Amino acid sequence: MKKILKNDAVQSLIASLLCIILGLLIGYIVLLFINPEGAWDAILAVLKNFMKTANHSRRVKLLGATLVRTAPLLMCGLSVLFAYKVGLFNIGAAGQYVAGVCASLYAALAWHWGWLPCVLLAIVAAAALGAIVGVLKSFCNVNEVISGIMLNWIALYTTNMILMSQKQEASHYTLKLKESAPQAILPGAGLDKLLGYDKVTIAIPLAIIMAIIVYIVMNRTRFGYELRATGNNRNAAKYAGMAEKRNIILTLVIAGGLAGLGGAMLYLTDIEQWSVTQTSVPGMGFNGIAATFLGGLNPIGTIFSSFFIQHITDGGPNVDLSHYCAQISDLISSIIIYLCGFVLFLKTAINRGLAKSDEKQAQKEKKLAAEAKGGEK
Amino acid sequence: MLLLIQYTLIFSSVLLLVALGGCFSEHSGVINLGLEGIMVIGALGGALMMRAMPAGTSALVIVLLTLLAAIVFGVVYSALLAVASINFKADQTIVGTALNMLGTAAATVFVKAINTAANPNDHSATIIYVEPKKAFVKTIGSFEFNWFMVVAVIVLILAYVILYKTRFGLRLMACGEHPQAAASVGINVFKMRWAGVLISGALGGLGGICYILAGVSQWQFEYGVAGFGFLALAVMIFGQWKPLRIALAALLFGLFRALSNVYAGFDFLAALNIPGTVYNMMPYIVSLIVLALTSGKSRAPKAEGIPYDKGMR
Numbered sequence: 170m171k172k173i174l175k176n177d178a179v180q181s182l183i184a185s186l187l188c189i190i191l192g193l194l195i196g197y198i199v200l201l202f203i204n205p206e207g208a209w210d211a212i213l214a215v216l217k218n219f220m221k222t223a224n225h226s227r228r229v230k231l232l233g234a235t236l237v238r239t240a241p242l243l244m245c246g247l248s249v250l251f252a253y254k255v256g257l258f259n260i261g262a263a264g265q266y267v268a269g270v271c272a273s274l275y276a277a278l279a280w281h282w283g284w285l286p287c288v289l290l291a292i293v294a295a296a297a298l299g300a301i302v303g304v305l306k307s308f309c310n311v312n313e314v315i316s317g318i319m320l321n322w323i324a325l326y327t328t329n330m331i332l333m334s335q336k337q338e339a340s341h342y343t344l345k346l347k348e349s350a351p352q353a354i355l356p357g358a359g360l361d362k363l364l365g366y367d368k369v370t371i372a373i374p375l376a377i378i379m380a381i382i383v384y385i386v387m388n389r390t391r392f393g394y395e396l397r398a399t400g401n402n403r404n405a406a407k408y409a410g411m412a413e414k415r416n417i418i419l420t421l422v423i424a425g426g427l428a429g430l431g432g433a434m435l436y437l438t439d440i441e442q443w444s445v446t447q448t449s450v451p452g453m454g455f456n457g458i459a460a461t462f463l464g465g466l467n468p469i470g471t472i473f474s475s476f477f478i479q480h481i482t483d484g485g486p487n488v489d490l491s492h493y494c495a496q497i498s499d500l501i502s503s504i505i506i507y508l509c510g511f512v513l514f515l516k517t518a519i520n521r522g523l524a525k526s527d528e529k530q531a532q533k534e535k536k537l538a539a540e541a542k543g544g545e546k
Numbered sequence: 547m548l549l550l551i552q553y554t555l556i557f558s559s560v561l562l563l564v565a566l567g568g569c570f571s572e573h574s575g576v577i578n579l580g581l582e583g584i585m586v587i588g589a590l591g592g593a594l595m596m597r598a599m600p601a602g603t604s605a606l607v608i609v610l611l612t613l614l615a616a617i618v619f620g621v622v623y624s625a626l627l628a629v630a631s632i633n634f635k636a637d638q639t640i641v642g643t644a645l646n647m648l649g650t651a652a653a654t655v656f657v658k659a660i661n662t663a664a665n666p667n668d669h670s671a672t673i674i675y676v677e678p679k680k681a682f683v684k685t686i687g688s689f690e691f692n693w694f695m696v697v698a699v700i701v702l703i704l705a706y707v708i709l710y711k712t713r714f715g716l717r718l719m720a721c722g723e724h725p726q727a728a729a730s731v732g733i734n735v736f737k738m739r740w741a742g743v744l745i746s747g748a749l750g751g752l753g754g755i756c757y758i759l760a761g762v763s764q765w766q767f768e769y770g771v772a773g774f775g776f777l778a779l780a781v782m783i784f785g786q787w788k789p790l791r792i793a794l795a796a797l798l799f800g801l802f803r804a805l806s807n808v809y810a811g812f813d814f815l816a817a818l819n820i821p822g823t824v825y826n827m828m829p830y831i832v833s834l835i836v837l838a839l840t841s842g843k844s845r846a847p848k849a850e851g852i853p854y855d856k857g858m859r
Contacts, residue, residue, distance in 0.1 A: 199652075199655070203655070203656070203659040204659070204663075258639045258643075260643060305834070305837070305838055309837070309838040309839075309841050309842055310841045310842055310844060311834075311837045311838055311841045312783070312837075312841070314579060314639060315776055315779055315780055315783070315833075315837065316834060316837065318773055318776040319773075319776070319780070319830040319831075319833055319834045319837075320830075320834070321773075322772075322773050322827065322830045323827050323830050323831060323834075326823045326824075326826050326827045327823075327827070329823060330821060330823045330824075448769060448772070449768075449769055449770070449772075455643075455647055458640075458643055459647075462640060490669065491662065491666060492659075492662070493655070493658075493659065494654065494655060494658040494659070494662075494669065494671075496651055496654045496655050496658070496768075497655055499647070499650075499651035499654075500648070500651040500652055500655050502647075503644055503647035503648035503651050503652075504644075504648065506640065506643065506644040506647065506648075507626070507630070507641060507644035507645065507648060509640060509644070510630050510631075510634070510636035510637055510640045510641040510644060511630065511634050511636055513635065513636065513637065514634045514635060514636065
């Protein structure tokens with residue numbers, strides 16, 4: 170039992186589950202405040218999401234819809250995670266995601282590119298945005314959080330301006346890919362038939378593969394080791410002969426690319442159209458932060474946590490709208506991130522408790538051994 | 547022209563208030579990235595107070611009570627940051643980010659709940675305050691004078707005096723530079739950091755209500771405050787954590803923010819035929835450039851962002 174508790178992965182899992190439970194509990198209390206009648210039903214509706222309908226084929230289709238949005242969320246989570254392992258907080262993932270959306274949609278609609286070049290362009294555009302943050306950080310000492318936020322807004326307004334030329338005449342949404350650029354839609358590879366939903370594409374398995382690649386690069390390669398060393402102590406890494414400035418820039422380029430790939434993964438399925446009058450940065454990148462920390466800062470854990478976050482986000486609109494609004498799932502996920510801040514404290518507490526009980530046991534054994542010795546004489 | 551000055555002054559006041567809040571928090575050693583969320587919650591407090599007051603209330607009472615509500619909401623909300631980052635040694639960046647997301651989400655949920663309770667068909671997150679807003683504004687000729695400009699100047703003077711001329715301020719700054727040294731001469735670091743964060747909560751809340759009263763007379767809480775909390779942090783860094791320089795920086799940033807509101811009124815700017823979006827981006831672009839030029843020789847408090855550990859050397 171103790172051995173299991175000492176395992177870092179187990180501790181992370183316990184901490185994440187505690188965060189979820191506490192987050193739901195606090196969310197429930199808030200709902201009770203607003204309207205005590207439907208609070209329990211609302212929490213259940215959020216948690217159930219696609220399980221709510223009895224119809225089997227519809228349920229599978231709704232699961233597919235959640236998965237389609239989980240893929241980009243996972244990519245944003247991986248982007249935040251990759252940078253965090255190098256000691257950088259990539260809040261700019263939100264803007265890099267937007268840059269990916271912009272590049273992929275524009276290439277698809279204006280230049281009629283196929284899906285693969287669109288995806289690649291999205292990665293390049295977002296990586297360039299990440300590079301700006303990296304250069305500012307390593308050469309000008311600009312805090313990456315603040316430059317990231319500024320670039321989020323710049324990316325949003327630039328995207329609105331660029332995609333303005335590709336919008337439908339009667340609305341402020343961009344053209345539908347299905348009619349204007351069917352060549353750019355990601356291939357379904359049989360998955361769409363499996364889940365009975367044509368928006369399900371290769372994006373979902375691709376995102377999971379990316380998570381595994383991130384895990385391998387970070388933990389099993391020299392490059393990943395260098396990056397983590399730079400994150401732990403910039404100066405030590407520098408004196409050990411690592412190019413710490415290059416590493417920081419490279420990290421943010423990769424992190425940007427990951428988020429940009431996420432943007433392409435969502436918009437090239439044609440599930441959503443970009444609104445060119447949008448005045449707030451899409452929440453996908455920020456939810457990625459939640460997924461990362463809830464996933465215990467582990468790429469594999471992030472796969473599950475991003476599914477959970479997307480699951481409750483999609484469950485939001487299911488609540489009884491006469492009592493509450495769909496944003497209660499945002500409320501719950503932001504409470505969960507807040508609680509994730511306490512994870513370190515919790516882990517130290519567990520370890521301290523374990524060390525104490527170890528010490529006690531050692532003392533007991535010593536005492537017993539001494540008594541046994543005394544008995545012999 | 548007058549309109550440009552008016553908007554510059556009001557946006558500068560917002561930035562000044564919030565940046566001074568950040569300044570207090572950082573001087574005590576806690577990075578307050580949650581200012582954006584604190585602004586939203588402060589704005590919510592003020593807006594709810596304005597909504598609750600009966601029509602005939604005198605202007606002075608409206609102003610005072612609204613300010614008080616914004617301050618109280620801001621302080622209470624910032625306590626979430628204080629307890630996590632000071633007592634539980636949490637990562638200040640994560641907690642700050644969580645507070646930003648929580649601020650907008652919570653405000654939206656509450657306002658929608660209130661609106662729906664009042665009128666079952668109303669699912670918006672908007673609070674309207676046309677009448678009470680008049681209490682904050684005094685029209686002199688064609689210039690709309692706003693009481694927040696006075697509040698900002700008073701807070702600026704107070705901040706300067708408190709930080710540099712009182713025992714409290716000097717001790718606060720010591721906790722942000724070298725908390726162990728401060729503790730060794732009997733200063734309670736925990737208390738000082740709590741004070742720093744709560745003051746930033748109060749000023750952030752004030753800035754929030756000031757922001758939503760700046761141009762409009764209703765506010766949609768889904769939109770938060772459009773990155774103003776972070777702009778204020780940029781102002782603070784540009785101002786090198788010093789109140790008077792922060793004031794100058796706030797004027798500069800306020801000017802660019804104001805331009806996006808009134809650029810159409812200038813013939814030579816309108817003649818350039820630049821899309822409005824570019825003006826919307828201006829404050830963010832300018833802050834990036836300014837940060838790139840000034841962050842090199844940063845005078846940030848040395849211990850900011852590091853949880854206080856008594857046993858550390």
